[in-house]
Amino acid sequence: MQADLPRIVLASASTARRAVLEAAGLRFEALPAAVDEAEIKAAAQAEGIPPADAALMLADAKAERIARRDPEALVIGCDQLLVCEGVWFDKPADLPAARAQLQALRGRTHDLVTAVVCHRHGGRVWQHVAVPRMTMRDFSNAFLDAYLAAEGEVLTRSVGAYRLEGLGAQLFARIQGDQPAILGVPLLPLLAFLRQHGVLAT
Numbered sequence: 739m740q741a742d743l744p745r746i747v748l749a750s751a752s753t754a755r756r757a758v759l760e761a762a763g764l765r766f767e768a769l770p771a772a773v774d775e776a777e778i779k780a781a782a783q784a785e786g787i788p789p790a791d792a793a794l795m796l797a798d799a800k801a802e803r804i805a806r807r808d809p810e811a812l813v814i815g816c817d818q819l820l821v822c823e824g825v826w827f828d829k830p831a832d833l834p835a836a837r838a839q840l841q842a843l844r845g846r847t848h849d850l851v852t853a854v855v856c857h858r859h860g861g862r863v864w865q866h867v868a869v870p871r872m873t874m875r876d877f878s879n880a881f882l883d884a885y886l887a888a889e890g891e892v893l894t895r896s897v898g899a900y901r902l903e904g905l906g907a908q909l910f911a912r913i914q915g916d917q918p919a920i921l922g923v924p925l926l927p928l929l930a931f932l933r934q935h936g937v938l939a940t
């Protein structure tokens with residue numbers, strides 16, 4: 739890597755986000771940002787802030803928290819909200835909550851409001867929001883219980899209580915949007931920015 743390229747930091751604890759960027763060949767450091775997402779989400783909802791703006795606020799908060807340590811670094815922050823018929827869902831606390839959440843989402847369509855921001859030199863230099871639209875089958879409880887047993891606690895790390903990659907594909911009747919955005923990172927717009935910013939080879 740050329741010496742004058744900025745250090746890239748992903749302000750995230752998400753294994754899914756890290757895997758997407760690593761698979762795309764990005765070389766970066768991943769540092770979790772200690773941000774009280776629940777508090778920011780609750781305040782945004784109370785103020786009637788639209789999901790896309792709330793997701794950008796959360797992504798900014800994570801990037802800012804990490805960028806303070808190294809203003810020269812290019813810090814990537816992401817956030818993903820799940821909205822189904824106006825109701826915002828969060829990562830389930832445990833498997834029973836994952837079961838209840840999947841029962842609430844089955845047979846319905848939900849949006850994954852997925853924001854990504856880049857911060858450098860003390861401010862946001864780029865942002866993008868993608869909104870994949872996910873339509874779930876009206877799957878049976880027997881199917882649901884088999885899915886939960888097969889996947890286990892990892893489902894608590896996903897805002898939708900599912901993993902599209904793998905068995906989770908069987909939950910869906912229709913998907914509008916690209917898989918990296920569903921997994922939490924609008925990848926191609928981000929890579930385009932990184933090339934334009936001189937961080938990736940053109």
Ligand SMILES: Nc1nc2c(ncn2[C@H]2C[C@H](O)[C@@H](COP(=O)(O)OP(=O)(O)OP(=O)(O)O)O2)c(=O)[nH]1
Pocket residue numbers: 749750751752753754755770771775800816817818819829895896897898900901902903906920921922
């Ligand atoms: N593996 C997988 N993960 C998914 C899928 N859909 C959503 N997710 C994950 C990506 C993110 O880790 C999480 C969205 O929640 P957040 O945006 O709050 O991120 P999280 O708290 O996990 O990490 P971060 O805030 O970036 O430190 O859900 C999927 O289909 N497969």
